[in-house]
Amino acid sequence: MSDEFKYELAKDLGFYDTVKNGGWGEIRARDAGNMVKRAIEIAEQQMAQNQNNR
Template identity: 50%
Template sequence: MSDRLKFELAKELGVADIVAREGDFGSVSSRDCGNLVRLAIQRAENGLVQG
């Protein structure tokens, strides 16, 4: 997954400020990281269905 996509998903989940401040995803909670992965999977599945 590209850094651009990860940051876009982080914005959607409301944790982009943490990523921007810390410079990486190390300070993002496990729950939020799990939600980020779940959102990425949903987007991928939707892309496959629509494409």
Template identity: 50%
Template sequence: MSKRSQNTMSEGLKQQIAQELGFGDTVRQEGFGAVSSRDCGNMVKMAIQMAERNMLQ
């Protein structure tokens, strides 16, 4: 199995970040396929920021 096919973020974390960024309802109703590339990029950016904060603690 390649590294790309492994999920590194739990579904719960993805849902939480989507909610904080304002498109949680879209994800719940239509799935992540309905989320724009820009919003997905913002999710990744937020996840990286969260991980960096956790590393500093």
């Protein structure tokens, strides 16, 4: 996962300020889990779109 994508997810999930001020080590485990969950959802959507475009 690229850093740019991680920052985008942090913004979308509402904890970007925490990352900006304290780094990734300052986020809660729940936030990290939500970030991974959202990344998986996005990947699944992209895979489904790619299959539909065939």
